[in-house]
Amino acid sequence: MIKQFDSSYAGHIDLENVGYLGTPVNSRHYSNDQLITAHHKAEAQAQAMDRLGYGAFWMAEHHFQPEGTECLPNIILLAVHLTHLTKRLKIHTGFNITPMWHPLRLAEDFAVADILTNGRVVFGVGRGYHTREVETFGSPLIDQAANRELFEEQVEIIFKAFNNESFSHKGKYYTLPPEVPYRGYTLKELTLVPRPKRLPVECWQPIQSGTARALDFMAKYGIQGVIGGGSAEGGVTDRVMREWQAAHERIGMNLELGERMAIGFQFHIAKSKEAGMKEAAGYYEENMKMFGELRLVKALTDEQIEAMRDPRLVPNVKLPRIEDAVKAGGFLTGTPDDIIEQLKALEKRYPGLSRVTVAQPLGLPLSLCLEQLEWFAKDVMPAFKTT
Numbered sequence: 001m002i003k004q005f006d007s008s009y010a011g012h013i014d015l016e017n018v019g020y021l022g023t024p025v026n027s028r029h030y031s032n033d034q035l036i037t038a039h040h041k042a043e044a045q046a047q048a049m050d051r052l053g054y055g056a057f058w059m060a061e062h063h064f065q066p067e068g069t070e071c072l073p074n075i076i077l078l079a080v081h082l083t084h085l086t087k088r089l090k091i092h093t094g095f096n097i098t099p100m101w102h103p104l105r106l107a108e109d110f111a112v113a114d115i116l117t118n119g120r121v122v123f124g125v126g127r128g129y130h131t132r133e134v135e136t137f138g139s140p141l142i143d144q145a146a147n148r149e150l151f152e153e154q155v156e157i158i159f160k161a162f163n164n165e166s167f168s169h170k171g172k173y174y175t176l177p178p179e180v181p182y183r184g185y186t187l188k189e190l191t192l193v194p195r196p197k198r199l200p201v202e203c204w205q206p207i208q209s210g211t212a213r214a215l216d217f218m219a220k221y222g223i224q225g226v227i228g229g230g231s232a233e234g235g236v237t238d239r240v241m242r243e244w245q246a247a248h249e250r251i252g253m254n255l256e257l258g259e260r261m262a263i264g265f266q267f268h269i270a271k272s273k274e275a276g277m278k279e280a281a282g283y284y285e286e287n288m289k290m291f292g293e294l295r296l297v298k299a300l301t302d303e304q305i306e307a308m309r310d311p312r313l314v315p316n317v318k319l320p321r322i323e324d325a326v327k328a329g330g331f332l333t334g335t336p337d338d339i340i341e342q343l344k345a346l347e348k349r350y351p352g353l354s355r356v357t358v359a360q361p362l363g364l365p366l367s368l369c370l371e372q373l374e375w376f377a378k379d380v381m382p383a384f385k386t387t
Contacts, residue, residue: 002347002384004055006357007373008094008264009045011038011062011072015363019282020307020314025289028067038071041366042078043085048370050086052377053386056122057082058094058357063133069290069362076109076121083117091117094204094226095126099139099147103154104176107161107192114196124204125158125223127151129294149173152217159221161192162201204262208296210240215247226357228264228330241350256352263346264357266325267332269339269375276333277322283361284322284331290362292320332358336379343384 013034017023046057059078062070072078079091096106113121127147128134134141141147153171160167166189169176177187205218207225218225227240241257248255266284270276289308292300297320307317325331332339347353358376360369 001351001354002343002356003354003386004356005376005381005384005386006056006058006092006262006355007045007049007054008058008060008357008359009042010060010070010362011042012362013037013041013068013071014365015068015286018286018363020285020289020319021311022282022286024309024311025067025069025293026309030066030068035066035068035071038068039078041369042072042082044366045369045373046082046086046089046091048373050089052374053381054089054373054377055355055386056090056092058092060094061097061100062130063100064136076113079121080113080117083120090120090122092122092204093124095124095206097128097134098125098154098158099128099134099141099150100137101154103157103174104161104190104192107158110201111162111192111194111196114198114201115194119198122204123201125151125155126206129296155221161190162196163199166191207240207244210243212243212247215244216250219247219251219253224260224262226262226264258350259352259354261353262355262357263353264359265330265332266361267339267358267372267376268361269336269372269379270333271335273326273334273338277326280331280333280361281322283364284325285319287362288320336375339376339380340383343380347384
C-alpha cells in the first residue's frame with residue numbers, strides 16, 4: 001500500500017530551447033551565476049514539499065556539468081542546509097557516488113549530518129555513470145567490473161565503520177588502518193568519530209541492471225532499492241521485483257512484492273493525457289538527450305544517440321517519444337484521476353510497495369516545478385493513505 005510520496009531532483013537549472021530539435025547538450029555552457037541557481041531550485045522545492053505533505057526530497061551527487069543538467073556536487077552539505085529551511089521533510093542523499101569518495105570520509109560526513117539534523121538526512125550510495133566525474137576523481141568507471149568491485153569494498157567499509165565501535169579492514173583497495181606506528185603502538189583498529197546516532201543506518205541504492213549479484217549485495221547489507229526515476233528508463237518490471245524478493249529469500253527474509261523498494265516516475269499533470277504529453281514532450285526529449293548518451297536507456301542504438309547530438313539528423317531517425325514512455329508506464333501524465341488510476345493499479349500489483357517518487361522532467365522551469373508539486377499534492381496524494 002502506498003503510504004508516502006517523495007520527489008527527486010538531480011540539480012538541473014531552467015533550460016531553454018529543449019527537445020531533439022533544440023540545443024544539443026554538448027553545446028550548452030552556462031555561467032557560474034546561472035549554474036548556482038540549481039541550489040535555489042532545491043531550496044524552493046524542499047520548502048514547498050515540506051508544506052504540502054511530501055515525505056522526502058531526493059537529491060543526486062554530480063560534478064563538472066557546465067551544461068546545467070546536474071549541478072549539486074555536495075548533497076550531504078546541501079541536505080543539512082535544507083533541514084534548516086524545513087520542519088519535517090526528510091532529505092535523501094540519493095545518491096552519494098562512493099567511488100568518488102574515500103569511504104571513511106563519506107561515513108564521517110553522513111554521521112555528522114545524522115546527528116545535527118536528528119535523523120532527517122537519509123543515506124544513499126551509488127556507483128556513478130559519468131566517466132567525466134568518476135574517472136576524474138581517480139576511480140574506474142569505463143572498467144565496469146573494477147567499478148563494481150571498488151564500490152562493494154567501499155560499502156563494506158562504510159557499514160563496518162557505522163556498526164562497530166572499532167574495526168579493521170583488509171581488501172584489494174584498502175587496508176584500514178594502515179599498520180603504522182602511532183603514539184607508541186602499531187595501529188590495528190580504527191573508530192569512526194562520530195558514528196551515526198541512529199543505527200542501523202537507513203540506506204538506499206538505485207537499481208539499474210538488477211543482476212543477482214547486485215541484488216544479493218543490497219540484501220546482505222540491508223540496503224533498500226529504487227527503480228526508475230529521472231536517470232533510468234522508468235516504469236517497473238516484474239522481473240526486478242521478483243528477483244528482489246528472491247534475493248531476500250536467500251538470506252531468510254520473506255518480502256511482499258514491492259517491499260523495501262521505492263518506485264520513481266517522471267510526471268506532468270495536465271487537463272488531459274494529450275495535453276500533458278504535448279506540454280512535457282520537449283523536456284522528456286531533453287531527458288533522453290542527456291541520459292541516452294550515458295547508456296542509461298539501454299534500447300538506444302548508436303544511430304539514435306548520434307541523432308540526439310545533432311538536430312540535423314533528427315528528421316531521419318526514429319527516436320523515443322513521450323507517447324512511448326506514457327504507454328509503457330514510465331511517464332505519468334494526464335488528469336489527477338488518470339494518474340491516480342495508474343498508481344492504484346501499481347499498488348494492487350505490488351502490495352508491499354509503500355513509497356513512490358515523482359520527478360520533474362529535466363530542465364523544467366522552477367515555476368512549473370512548484371506548480372506541478374502542488375497540483376500532485378492536492379489532487380493525487382489524498383487518494384492514498386499517506387503518513
